[in-house]
Amino acid sequence: MLVQSPRFCRSIAIALISLPLVSCAPPLPSKPDANAVNPHATISPLGRELGELEIFVTDQVTDGRNLMLRGTIRNPYPEATEGVRVVFIIVSESGRELDRAQRELGVKLAPGARTALRLDLQSMYFGQSGGSRFTIVAFAKARGGQPLDPPPDWKD
DSSP, rough: OOOOOOHHHHHHHHHHHHHHHHHHOOHHHHHHOOSOTTTOOOOOOOHHHTEEEEEEEEEEESSEEEEEEEEEEESSSSSSSEEEEEEEEETEEEEEEEEEEEEEEEOOOOEEEOOEEEEHHHHHTTTOOOSEEEEEEEEEETTTTTEEOTTOOOOO
């Protein structure tokens, strides 16, 4: 017969209690669906009204006069979108608009879908040392089959 010391009994009790805890692998973290609609997208109410789309810039290269901009455009809405209006604005440090470019893309985006963004632009302000920066915004031309108004200052 085994001598049962309090230490031995405690070790057995801890082993029996912890066995269920370590016998099961922890659940794998769920991977977010890249095409899921994001209800928490950081688009303002006015942006939603105008059909603003999410833009992700992944690369930009300039030689001082030309800018090659690469990225993706994503539809964050539960409805499909048709057509994209892209507005690219260069502003000074004081916030004054220095230059603007706009493009229309003929793409259809399902809810949560992405498309490539490839813009090749020219401006004398790209080579300016310090003192200027840019902003880029994309808007759907139609959402859920309904045409949307163009963004402010859009020139046809």
